[in-house]
Amino acid sequence: MSRSIQGLLGSTSGAVAPTVALALFALIAAGGIAFDYSRMASMDTELQDAADQAALAAAGQLDGQDGACERAVAAAQGLLTNRTLMANESGGTRDITIADPDVCDDDTGITFDAGASIRFYKSYDRDTDTPGDPSDDDSNAKVVIVSVNPREAFFTLTPVVAALRSGQIGAQAVAALGSAVCKMPPVMICNPSETPSNTSFNAADYIGDGMRLTSVGNGSGSWVPGNFGYLDTDITEVSGAVNQLRAALGWNNPPGECIVSDGVDTKPGATVTVTDAMNTRFDIFQNGNNSCINGGPCSASVNSVKDLKRPANASNAGNGCKIHNQGWQLPSGYYGDSLPTTAALELPAATIPSAMGHPRDECHATSAAGSCTNGRIGNGVWDANAYFRTNYVRTVATANGAVGTRWTSGTGAGSWQNNTGLSPTVARVITGTTTPNPAYASRYNVYLWEIAHKNVAVDGVTVLGSTPAAPSGNTLTAYRQPQCTSAQTPSSTVIDRRRISVAVVNCAENNVRGNREGVPVEKWIDVFLVEPSLNRNRTNDGDMYVEIIGEAVPGGSGSTAGQVIRHDAPYLIR
Numbered sequence: 001m002s003r004s005i006q007g008l009l010g011s012t013s014g015a016v017a018p019t020v021a022l023a024l025f026a027l028i029a030a031g032g033i034a035f036d037y038s039r040m041a042s043m044d045t046e047l048q049d050a051a052d053q054a055a056l057a058a059a060g061q062l063d064g065q066d067g068a069c070e071r072a073v074a075a076a077q078g079l080l081t082n083r084t085l086m087a088n089e090s091g092g093t094r095d096i097t098i099a100d101p102d103v104c105d106d107d108t109g110i111t112f113d114a115g116a117s118i119r120f121y122k123s124y125d126r127d128t129d130t131p132g133d134p135s136d137d138d139s140n141a142k143v144v145i146v147s148v149n150p151r152e153a154f155f156t157l158t159p160v161v162a163a164l165r166s167g168q169i170g171a172q173a174v175a176a177l178g179s180a181v182c183k184m185p186p187v188m189i190c191n192p193s194e195t196p197s198n199t200s201f202n203a204a205d206y207i208g209d210g211m212r213l214t215s216v217g218n219g220s221g222s223w224v225p226g227n228f229g230y231l232d233t234d235i236t237e238v239s240g241a242v243n244q245l246r247a248a249l250g251w252n253n254p255p256g257e258c259i260v261s262d263g264v265d266t267k268p269g270a271t272v273t274v275t276d277a278m279n280t281r282f283d284i285f286q287n288g289n290n291s292c293i294n295g296g297p298c299s300a301s302v303n304s305v306k307d308l309k310r311p312a313n314a315s316n317a318g319n320g321c322k323i324h325n326q327g328w329q330l331p332s333g334y335y336g337d338s339l340p341t342t343a344a345l346e347l348p349a350a351t352i353p354s355a356m357g358h359p360r361d362e363c364h365a366t367s368a369a370g371s372c373t374n375g376r377i378g379n380g381v382w383d384a385n386a387y388f389r390t391n392y393v394r395t396v397a398t399a400n401g402a403v404g405t406r407w408t409s410g411t412g413a414g415s416w417q418n419n420t421g422l423s424p425t426v427a428r429v430i431t432g433t434t435t436p437n438p439a440y441a442s443r444y445n446v447y448l449w450e451i452a453h454k455n456v457a458v459d460g461v462t463v464l465g466s467t468p469a470a471p472s473g474n475t476l477t478a479y480r481q482p483q484c485t486s487a488q489t490p491s492s493t494v495i496d497r498r499r500i501s502v503a504v505v506n507c508a509e510n511n512v513r514g515n516r517e518g519v520p521v522e523k524w525i526d527v528f529l530v531e532p533s534l535n536r537n538r539t540n541d542g543d544m545y546v547e548i549i550g551e552a553v554p555g556g557s558g559s560t561a562g563q564v565i566r567h568d569a570p571y572l573i574r
Helices: 002-010 016-059 068-078 241-250 272-282 384-391 416-420 443-452
Strands: 118-121 143-151 169-182 187-190 210-215 227-231 264-267 499-505 516-519 523-529 544-551 565-572
Touching (some): 016 068, 016 143, 016 565, 068 118, 068 143, 227 241, 443 523, 443 544
Parallel strands (some): 187 499, 210 227
Antiparallel strands (some): 118 143, 169 565, 210 544, 227 264, 523 544
16 A cells, blocks of 8 residues: 555656646736737737728828818718727727818818827928928818727737736828829929018919019029929930920920929029920921921920011021021010010000010010019019000901001900900909909910911901011011911810920929929919010020919810829828
């Protein structure tokens, strides 16, 4: 008996059982922690995926138009169909939700709420991972931060180690709408309204106003409000920096890549040979003949009215299509030569320039510096009376005048206002909108009226006809339709070549000095090219004069639409 007891006490065959029993608590705890940590990590992923999708949905609505923020909130909340399978708090649902959004529309009286689940900002600094100023309007909401409502998980296996719940776990995402602008000449202008206290530019406030743009070249000095330059579009179709810019400005379909609108790269090189490419739109081909820059094609606008004439017998080859004494030239007495003599003064009814295109604002017409209150930007007052008096001479007698008489001012029979239906006294925009009023007598609307009535006899005048009507020999003649090329716009395939879209950037704020990467675009606007770029008594070649049409409409349709074709895609910042 004692031997059996001694054998039992000496046996080691069951020694592992106590060890396993003692280790079982630790093994269960480790397994529980692993299981519940995996559950918590999965719930975090579910919440983050939801926040990412909601932020992308919201950012996709930030187009700068009215109601953008409201649509963004609705998209984030309405399109959020995610469910978390790992949250299991008592009485909770599996739906992931967003509440208490901020609305960035100052018209509603709602102020910015820093604690809101959906918040809108004007910008975001990726280097410091911090948002910029809060948005206060649909137009400047560029970035959205979305926070989904936090959830909690009650742990399944780890109560044995006293870890009963995960605590509140949330998720946040930052997104913006990335835009690429395509099929446009890569022109940028320094915001003419920029001051130390203002970096905005509201195109609707300047519809119809003339704007004098001064070219900047390769210098290292800062660009200032009113300068214009170019954008880098990484052109590979043409070699050489100057030729690349010439092709980008002259070709019907500009070469190069689309421009990322939230961070453009500026490029120096504003030289006369470059701006010559813009003149092809006015039927001026400085290369000779109607040859385009480096291949082209480069069409002229069907309405190429300008203050230049050329001999009636000029050839459409060689010098006949250049600015040359055998081709296009400024005749003595053109508008801007010695007339007008006083700023902001219309020419007397008896004074008729020898040549006149669509003119500058009167306050810009008397000198290169101009006398406009707003400096680079005029006030939209241009001498329409002198324009029609100069260019609209009756070749057929009508009840309003004999052959050789001219359209008059005023609103009566025989006046340009009566004949065109345009008026300088009506509102520039359609009431209650920012849409340009087609009845307002801006230069651009006159230009469009002329295209619409091309070759039509109106009150004794053939619209866009030549002057004199039947020229011969070396008589200097003003042509209002292209003579040097049959490729004309607008057409079914090529949009209006005298209407272009340009980027407005804040050059002072961003310290633009030629080559500069990632410069934010304040606004894309459409402008009308008023006159070709060349040396005049009061203007410089290399400069441009334009009229502001309004804010560019992305993806605009129609033969006279601006040249912005924008592709938008939301993207996550964080």
